[in-house]
Amino acid sequence: MKKTWWKESVVYQIYPRSFQDSNGDGIGDIPGIISRLDYLQKLGVDVIWLCPVYESPNDDNGYDISNYQGIMDDFGTIEDWEELLEGLHQRGMKLIMDLVVNHSSDEHAWFVESRKSKDNPYRDYYIWRDSKNGGEPNNWASFFSGSAWKRDETTGQYFLHLFSSKQPDLNWENDKVRREVYDMMTWWLDKGIDGFRMDVINLISKIPELPDAAGDGKYNFGGEHFMNGPRIHEFLQEMNREVLSKYDVMTVGETPCVTPEEASLYVREDRGELSMVFQFELMDIDAGPGGKWNVTPWKLIDFKRIMSKWQVELDGKGWNSLFLNNHDQPRMVSRFGNDGAYRKESAKMLATLLHTLQGTPYIYQGEELGMTNVKFASMDDYRDIETINMFNEYLESGRSEADIMASIYSKGRDNARTPMQWDGKAHSGFTTGTPWLQVNPNYTEINVKESLEDPDSIFHYYRRLIELRKQHEVIVYGHYELLLEEDEHIYAYTRTLEDERLLVILNFDEEPVTFELPETVVYESAEVLIGNYVLPAGASVRRMELRPYEAQVLKLK
Ligand code: ISL
Ligand code: CA
Secondary structure (H helix, E strand, C coil): CCCCCCCCCCEEEECHHHCCCCCCCCCCCHHHHHCCHHHHHHHCCCEEEECCCEECCCCCCCCCCCEEEEECHHHCCHHHHHHHHHHHHHCCCEEEEEECCCECCCCCHHHHHHCCCCCCCCHHHECEECCECCECCCCEECCCCCECEEECCCCCCEEECCCCCCCCEECCCCHHHHHHHHHHHHHHHHCCCCEEEECCHHHCCCCCCCCCCCCCCCCECCHHHCCCCCCHHHHHHHHHHHCHHHCCCEEEEECCCCCHHHHHHHHCCCCCCCCEEECCCHHHCCEECCEEEEECCCCHHHHHHHHHHHHHHHCCCCEEEECCCCCCCCCHHHHHCCCCCCHHHHHHHHHHHHCCCCCEEEEECCHHHCCCCCCCCCHHHCCCHHHHHHHHHHHHCCCCHHHHHHHHHHHCCHHHHCCCCCCCCHHHHCCCCCCCCCCCHHHHCCCHHHHHHCCCCHHHHHHHHHHHHHHCHHHHHCEEEEECCCCCCEEEEEEEECCEEEEEEEECCCCCEEEECCCCCCCCCEEEEEECCCCCCCCCCCEEEECCCCEEEEEEC
16 A cells, blocks of 8 residues: 555544634634644644634534635634644644535625526526426435525525535536636645545535435435436546646545445545545444434444444555544544543543554544533524524424434534533633533533643543554554454454554443454564553453453554
């Protein structure tokens, strides 16, 4: 596998609204991020992925962009942004920006023009259709509830919005749209950024006839007609040829619902498309038949099967991205670990997994502290459009409020978006004003200040994991092999690169369990590289009593 800097990097995701407020308006901002660069450097991360900071009316917290080349007033100015980039580069860190071009805001100048008349030069920048049988042009559901179409009074036609009605989908069939996007990307790259995270990039090519989705609901998920669509690879290869190939950058495409076969088309090194993709197979592990809000218990056997499938199928073909949470997902320690009695142990165990697989690890802000999900008593405290729309839709359909709140507590996106917990002072040191979204009440125990002071903290464990990646090539490039496939409590695997070999042992259970190393793994000596418990002197790796959520990484010789 070819060696490149982004394979050897660890990425840290910043959700700017919730990271650090600098002026007391309750909203995180770019000067706030700048004031925390030393913290990020101490953690040791190589790349920052900055969620959208562009001009936006904030219907979807910046994922609805009204000017791709301007900074949102709430976040600061372009000069602030330039200072941020410089501050990162000075510290040897890189910056990747969020590229949101499946849709824009309805307040973008292109859409303001587009909706004026059917013959406006910008009309074909978006996807307009006539009504069918007095209703919407087709039966597609929006990801954020209801129809994916909205009728516009001026012309009587409907426009497509796969997300909120303030996020009209851009028409990638129009080569002027593609040209505009490429020029805009070039403008940012010439400013010196190091790459892009591409929002729902596998949605940009729709089947032009926009056929009805299967299903008997009023509105149905139409993914088969717009995910990995007919021209997607042509578009991405064009983008790569025209823009990306001219710079030494990394790209990560957000591609919900891809299989490893599909993913390899995006990331195979001979195809000239993307560096890696975010796939969501693991994130769907606890979704019931009705979708993400119908939470069902997950099993470790399935967890291991999914992780292993991606490790094995992309090996030698393309690069994996590794994440257990982000700004759209619940906190990983609450979902896959134990956010009560074993919060620290399980957060470290999950981190061990994330940092010892083949791929580039992504840390979501606060994960390095073991931040947890939140339970607000009232819907008034929630801000996320997806959550609010779902609440209203489910309530109308007759579900009980208690039932809906339970779904929100385990799956709502605001779980990840509560402000960063810096210290034990009012509003966790995030703001001196009123935070836009309330701070998780557990900030008095879980915060940066406490983590920096405690040598045994989750933060310091992450720091050591990141350091280890720099010292052992096998962590980056080694082949993965699953052990004990049928074990319901233990996740164990080896990583091998020439004569270097690692053994990773993880107990996913809150009970002690016995680990027995399969006979096929032969070794003479085992040296502990990192673990969340101290191994007793002379302990044998052949047979070990694992403690709750124990993680050990051993170098075998
Ligand atoms: O959040 C989700 C599941 O609840 C996903 O369906 C999510 O909407 C999807 O992965 C796309 O996410 C991205 O695009 C959205 C934006 O709201 C998300 O924050 C972003 O990550 C629209 O731009
Ligand atoms: Ca602010």
